[in-house]
Amino acid sequence: MTDHSLTKPAMLPAFALALVIGAFLSTGTAHAQSAAAEGQKLAFDRSKGNCLTCHVIKGGNLPGSIGPELIDIKSKYPNRADLVAIVHDETERNPLTVMPPFGRNRILTPKEIEAVVDFLQTL
Ligand code: HEC
Numbered sequence: 141m142t143d144h145s146l147t148k149p150a151m152l153p154a155f156a157l158a159l160v161i162g163a164f165l166s167t168g169t170a171h172a173q174s175a176a177a178e179g180q181k182l183a184f185d186r187s188k189g190n191c192l193t194c195h196v197i198k199g200g201n202l203p204g205s206i207g208p209e210l211i212d213i214k215s216k217y218p219n220r221a222d223l224v225a226i227v228h229d230e231t232e233r234n235p236l237t238v239m240p241p242f243g244r245n246r247i248l249t250p251k252e253i254e255a256v257v258d259f260l261q262t263l
Contacts, residue, residue, distance in 0.1 A: 172258060179259030182252050189248060189256055194239065198263060206238060213263045223257045 183189040184200050192200045194207035217223050225232060228243030242248040248256065 175255050175258040176262050177259075179252075179255035179257065182248065183256050183259055188252070189242065191256075210260065210263050214261045217260075220257060220261070223260050224253060227253050227256055227260075 180199065181188075183191040183197065186193075191197060191210070192203045194204050196203040196205065196209035196211075198211070213223070217226075226239075227248070229241035230237045230239040231241055231244075240247060242256075243250065243253055
């Protein structure tokens with residue numbers, strides 16, 4: 141027979157730690173989800189991001205096709221800063237783009253851009 145009396149108490153702190161980490165992770169996820177939902181609203185709002193005018197986006201109605209479909213964005217742009225830069229001012233990357241510089245023109249606030257990027261990372 142194996143004596144578990146030594147290993148069991150040692151497991152307790154690890155279990156408690158796992159609970160704390162789990163609670164922390166789930167609030168983190170809940171936060172990211174609400175930010176992404178807010179970002180989706182801004183992206184689809186015709187007087188805000190109005191992204192559907194040019195982009196096919198999952199969950200959006202009546203999209204245009206001037207820009208590329210926004211799909212697999214997180215794998216295409218793993219670096220969050222690249223996405224912020226694109227939404228802030230795509231003319232920095234492509235001077236001839238028709239995509240409006242949402243940050244430079246203050247169509248979206250920096251906070252709104254962060255929420256839109258949270259949403260883009262779910263695509
Ligand atoms: C007037 C049309 C137009 C609007 C509105 C628009 N875009 Fe774009 N977008 C483009 C075009 C065109 C491109 C292609 C790249 C370029 O022109 O430099 C692009 C590229 C992108 C890319 C890079 C996609 C890839 O696969 O590389 C992202 C991300 C993006 N747009 C996000 C957005 C978001 C988010 C919004 C709304 C806040 C938005 N766009 C609104 C036209 C638009």
